[in-house]
Amino acid sequence: MTTTYAYAATDAQSKLAPFEFQRRDLREHDVQMEVLFCGVCHSDLHQARNEWKNTIFPVVPGHEIVGRVTNVGSQVTKYKVGQLVGVGCLVDSCRTCPSCQEGLEQYCENGFVGTYNGNDRQTGAVTYGGYSTQLVVDEDFVLRVPENLDPAGVAPLLCAGITLYSPLRTWGAGPGKKVGIVGLGGLGHMGVKLAHAMGAHVVLFTTSASKIEDAKRLGADEVVISKNPAEMEAHVNSFDLIVNTVAAQHDLNPFINLLKRDGTLTLVGAPEHDHPSPQVFNLIMKRRRLAGSLIGGIAETQEMLDFCGKHGITSDIEMIQMQQINEAYERMLKSDVKYRFVIDLDSLRK
Ligand code: NAP
Ligand code: ZN
Ligand code: ZN
Numbered sequence: 001m002t003t004t005y006a007y008a009a010t011d012a013q014s015k016l017a018p019f020e021f022q023r024r025d026l027r028e029h030d031v032q033m034e035v036l037f038c039g040v041c042h043s044d045l046h047q048a049r050n051e052w053k054n055t056i057f058p059v060v061p062g063h064e065i066v067g068r069v070t071n072v073g074s075q076v077t078k079y080k081v082g083q084l085v086g087v088g089c090l091v092d093s094c095r096t097c098p099s100c101q102e103g104l105e106q107y108c109e110n111g112f113v114g115t116y117n118g119n120d121r122q123t124g125a126v127t128y129g130g131y132s133t134q135l136v137v138d139e140d141f142v143l144r145v146p147e148n149l150d151p152a153g154v155a156p157l158l159c160a161g162i163t164l165y166s167p168l169r170t171w172g173a174g175p176g177k178k179v180g181i182v183g184l185g186g187l188g189h190m191g192v193k194l195a196h197a198m199g200a201h202v203v204l205f206t207t208s209a210s211k212i213e214d215a216k217r218l219g220a221d222e223v224v225i226s227k228n229p230a231e232m233e234a235h236v237n238s239f240d241l242i243v244n245t246v247a248a249q250h251d252l253n254p255f256i257n258l259l260k261r262d263g264t265l266t267l268v269g270a271p272e273h274d275h276p277s278p279q280v281f282n283l284i285m286k287r288r289r290l291a292g293s294l295i296g297g298i299a300e301t302q303e304m305l306d307f308c309g310k311h312g313i314t315s316d317i318e319m320i321q322m323q324q325i326n327e328a329y330e331r332m333l334k335s336d337v338k339y340r341f342v343i344d345l346d347s348l349r350k
Contacts, residue, residue, distance in 0.1 A: 001025055002032070005348045006132035007322055008058040012050035015326040019058060021128060023136045024120075028075035031139050033085055038130035039064030039156035039315070040341035041186060042247045043270065045329050047117055051272035056117055062130030062343075063089040063115040064158040066151045070134070078139045084151060086143040086305065087135060088158035089295050091115050091127060095140075103299040105141075131322065133348050143302055146309025153314025156186060156340040157305060159295060160315065164191035164243060165304040166296035167266045168198060171241045175199040180235075180242035182226065182255060184211045184218075185332075187245035187268060189316060189339035192218045194304075197311045203235065205242075205255070208335055218316070232258065237286070243293075245269045252278040256288055264289040315340045321347035 001022035008019035026032055044061035046052055065087040069079050079085060093100050093108035100108050113121060115137075116129030145154050164187055173179045179200040181191035188204070195202045196219030204220040206212070207227055215223045224231045235258045242255050246269040255265055256278050265288070267275075283290065296304065308314065316339045320328050328341045 002134060004128075004132050004134050006060045006128060007325055007348075008060045008128075008131075009048040010058045012048075012055070016048060016131070019060060021060075023134055024125070026071060026073040026136060027138075028073045029138050029140070030073040030136050031069055031076060031079050031085065031142050032071040032134065032136050033067030033087075034070050034134050035065055035067045035130050035132060035345045037066045037152045037155040038062040038343045038345060039159065039186070039317075040320075040325070040328055040332065040343065041159050042332060043159070045332060046247075046270065046272065048329075052270070054117070056126050059117055060128035060131050061116055062132065063087070064155045064160065065115070065130035065135060066145060066155045066158075067135060072139075076139050079142060084145045084147070086145050086154065086158050087115060087130070087137050087141065088143065088162060088301055089115055090298065091118065091137050091141045092121050094121075103297045105297045106295045131325070131343060133345055141298060143298070143305055146305055148309055148312070149314050152319060152342050152344070153317055154305070154308070155342050156190065156315035156317065157308055158301070160186040160190045160340060161194070161308065162296035162301045162304050163187055163268050163293070164245075165194050165307070166300055167243050167268065167293040168195055168200075168241075169300070170293065171264050171266065173198045173200040173241060177201065177240045178203065178238055180205055180239050180255070180258065181220075182242060182244040183246045183269065184208065184215055184339065185245060185247070185335060185337070186315070186340040189218055191243055191245065192220050193313050196220070197307070197313060203239075214338065226254065239263050241266065243268060247271055249273045249275055251276060252290070253282060256282045256290065259286065259288045261286045262288070264291050266291045266293050268293055315342075317342040319344050323347060
């Protein structure tokens, strides 16, 4: 067992505070790593405040992790001590159900094991995430980090990056396709960068007029202020795909109206309260689709990291110390982050 320093929420109302626990001894296929950087996902905040009603307290959030391997189990073949590695939202799954067999571990029919707030498949112990000094993970759920990328900027790719990459690939974003991204936060800014790199015509929908110039710099061909009906009207019936990352309840109809025949609106934002049901005729009359998408499997996450390595894509980050996490959560709620907070875990080792 290894003593690990972390930050945890002990109940839904409390601020995150220092917390100490033991990481398990290495199993044959385990990789142990020193956590270098961990991104701050809006899901961490939902979970710390029990907004999804399933949090096991105390919770140590964090599932956008970049670390350096410090030890490996006796049967590990994929990783070596000293290697730079990544861990995302998943640390295990049943590996035998149809979804796992297809490499879609995030849809494991027996339930995947989350990097935090999950239960270890062997012991039932609650998993603790990357707001911590070290991590122990089965090698099959560890990712290779491209060497040409800044490791701190890679961390958010492990959730925000793959959560946008997967639906963009599933629904065929590429040359000749008009793709909308709703919300310029952690997920949304990765969506703009990735869809642009895939060759799509990218339109960013934002509620923040102050983000227009940034969106263009990040790769948007057009920016629409979604609260402005005239700007929205100009895009009616024109989108192949819109990926909606908004973390709050809102009306979906204005976005469904923008889809062309057979177009798809995919929800990835996971707000505390459901959106009101959209108008049925808006879907029927143009065979439009409303869909959802959850992160991505391990193979696709590696594919995404390699794609980012090839295209020089990382997240735009604001580095923080672990001790600043509560302030970061408040700023994230005000959409005041450009565009992802990343924790420097050296701040916990001092
Ligand atoms: P974030 O950084 O806070 O970004 C969310 C963005 O949504 C904001 O920057 C803002 O963009 C927009 N927004 C926020 N409140 C709004 C409101 N009331 N009305 C309209 N727009 C609003 O959050 P994130 O980390 O990107 O996560 C976004 C959501 O995705 C969260 O619910 C998170 O839990 C979920 N998530 C889902 C998955 C999955 O697998 N499906 C994975 C990770 C995260 P503008 O200022 O541009 O309007
Ligand atoms: Zn996340
Ligand atoms: Zn499975």
